Amino acid sequence: MSVIKPSLAKGTRDFTPVEMVKRNFIYDTIKSVFRKYGYAEIQTPSFENLSTLTGKYGDEGDKLIFKILNSGEFLSQKVLDKVSNLKKEFEHAQGYLAENDDSNPDKIVIGGDASVVFGNNEEFAKLQKAISLYKNVSKTVLTDISEKALRYDLTVPFARYVVMHQHEITLPFKRFQVQPVWRADRPQKGRYREFYQCDVDVVGSESLLNEAEFILIYNEALCKLGLKDFTIKINNRKILSGIAEIIGKPDLIIDMTVAIDKLDKIGLDGVSKELLERGFTEDDLEKLRPVILLEGTNEEKLTSLKDVLAASETGLKGITEIEQVFEYVESLISYGLPLTAKLELDITLARGLNYYTGCIFEVKTNEVAMGSIGGGGRYDDLTGMFGLKDLTGVGVSFGADRIYDVLEELNLFPAAAEVGTKVLISNFDVAAEKYALPILQQLRSAGISAELYPSSAKLKKQMAYADAKNIPYVILIGGDEIASGELTLKDMQSGEQKKLTVLGILDVLK
């Protein structure tokens, strides 16, 4: 066993005790709200069959999936033969194409012999394919070498779960899932190869009450985490469809939304330029501009939109849906926690449009500069990819890592969230240690997290230990204390010391 200097795999993190307490504070808060709204936890395995994951995230996404090597002889004779054949065909094709003019596929010359010329594109394509297959040999033999891959998100595994468990699930199925996901992204500040997602979804219910409750879930969870100023943006895919329809360019809806989604970054002029490039006319822009620049309260925006979309059934349906959601929110918040969140209808919000079919959400904090800390929406065909059609769903997600950074920056982690052990009992000699043991258990029996310093040591060392662990109280036991039965309780923050009986100490610590 050779000694190596250990390091972390690129893009991964250790979490120290202090970080774990803070992370748990976030997870526990979010989970407790999910539960209060009737959502139940599930977990899916860390790895799935490769076939379950590939093709679900687009070509770029597929590249970022971490594949797991088959165990045993992953480079089997079969794979080696395959590679060897690919190479043979590759060299063959290269020879054929050696003297070929790429720009003119009709002039393919075999092996430098000018007498044989292909006038045939099909043949040419075959040769190119042989070259490409060998150049992409990794991709070509991937399925022979790897059958499993790490979870890339929680949505596809959830869809698989719903399909596989469809006969034991009672709809509507309300589930939440808080687990890590893995992506082979280039690591950078704030972007990791392993990070947690907190997803909450309901499938099998068309009711817009679900959408309204997600707004309340965001509101309650983020308030409980200590945020005071945040915005929940809402839009509806049907409104966007309606707008594209009114302009007479329903096919360009993606181009339209991609462009207007950038309003924040590139301004109206930038958006206009991009729209023209993407196939819209000056006339179209004339119609679009008032919609893009829609201002006022949500009610005012909805009123304007109703005018604009009067001729689009789909667009009006989107407006009705938003109104219904707002109405549910109003009724729900008539009791309990008020709506701290600013709820804002934002027509430029486009978030993963291909996927969503109804309401779309995105959450931002207004207290620090940070991308979105949450988002989601309604999708009408989550499980279609696994053959279960027509199951509607809606869900949102919390960005736990970003929320962590926000709370850190705003100093919002409660002091109590940084404490593990509540009290340390000092240990100066065998007699004091023996005296301390039942007291230690008495504290623990009262539910107080307590430690006895495990061997006798100098006061300074024991205090340094308490400091390093953020332990707020130390009990000092010396000869005097044993004789009188009154122990010295030291408050590590204030430095104050008090003589107290064990019961007195229990009163202070509870």
Next chain:
Amino acid sequence: MSVIKPSLAKGTRDFTPVEMVKRNFIYDTIKSVFRKYGYAEIQTPSFENLSTLTGKYGDEGDKLIFKILNSGEFLSQKVLDKVSNLKKEFEHAQGYLAENDDSNPDKIVIGGDASVVFGNNEEFAKLQKAISLYKNVSKTVLTDISEKALRYDLTVPFARYVVMHQHEITLPFKRFQVQPVWRADRPQKGRYREFYQCDVDVVGSESLLNEAEFILIYNEALCKLGLKDFTIKINNRKILSGIAEIIGKPDLIIDMTVAIDKLDKIGLDGVSKELLERGFTEDDLEKLRPVILLEGTNEEKLTSLKDVLAASETGLKGITEIEQVFEYVESLISYGLPLTAKLELDITLARGLNYYTGCIFEVKTNEVAMGSIGGGGRYDDLTGMFGLKDLTGVGVSFGADRIYDVLEELNLFPAAAEVGTKVLISNFDVAAEKYALPILQQLRSAGISAELYPSSAKLKKQMAYADAKNIPYVILIGGDEIASGELTLKDMQSGEQKKLTVLGILDVLK
């Protein structure tokens, strides 16, 4: 996107809402005890550099590590060239050896030409190596194809953590870790490729108080989980060394302990036979037999052992350590939770002997037939593998999956541990729904997990939903209820219905 019938990767599991609640009950119980004893949580990444993991688990273990494919072109030109060269050398060597008589390496004939003969074993070995390298081509190019691997246990990552964080850690460092690990084992009943480990360790403290506290941690956690009859076996590597020393066969300690560890299974005759096969004499057996068959209370066993081991300093040290641990346990349990666990000195307990250097533990339930549900011990060189010497540690582990099976079999999961949503409000029409919304939030504000059925539906359907989700109460709201302000609360278990105001309902549900 082609539709495939989804399935789980071999050896992995989904956890349903009911299973998750039960699993969380186990984790939360164990974690709360860890915290009460001053242990703090850490987490390490799911994958580590391959070099961190390989060589730590023996050859068999190494084979069971799940390797992750490098992203991008894992079959790079470099790898392909390497494979190609290996193949060339392989074919070359095969040709050379074609006419060779395997049993006589001196008679190697080159390519069938009898005039050239190797009289040289070195040359022969080289050829054999070329063949072996290509036959094991997967292993040969593994490091080119994979640089990362999934965590195999929590111990090696913990050692890496301690070494990497050594300058920020204050010793003694008390940590716990509850995370999944992955092993490419052949799946079978009760053995999965992804499962959770719950480890608790302290490094940097020689005090035997730690050992005693682990006994109390087992006792408290297992009692809280509802177990009523379980045994914590304890032994000490130094006692085993002492016994081997007394017999005059200190080098055969491994053989000795491997054999006597099987007493339960193969009986004294079997053990004797195996000891003879492993190099012990009838004389040795004469001396060993009384030790193996040691009976009586722990005190009686210790007294006998002191006689036997009188001449072994190491052996006597092991006895003193056990006595000290028992003494600590006695003092600790003089207050609080009594010791439900049977604490049993068992000289035949050998558990991972090469690794442990002091006390060894193993926990078994006596209520159902099941392997050990926990174990651990003291190791004096955990971090040596990463270059940090002389750091002593001691730790134990809970087998969460086995504990789950035990609690299931004994029907010990508390009924409350199966409940997610506490109350469902029925939804019969728009008026009732509107009436229900503020009540829904009132229940949630009181900390009660509540749902409103998200759309109006038949009573039967809503009741079936409550049943499927194990929701214990349903609130029925119809015209009468709205008129009177007294709602109908149905107890789903007893079927009983009561008319109550919202405040009355809150009283019942809290």
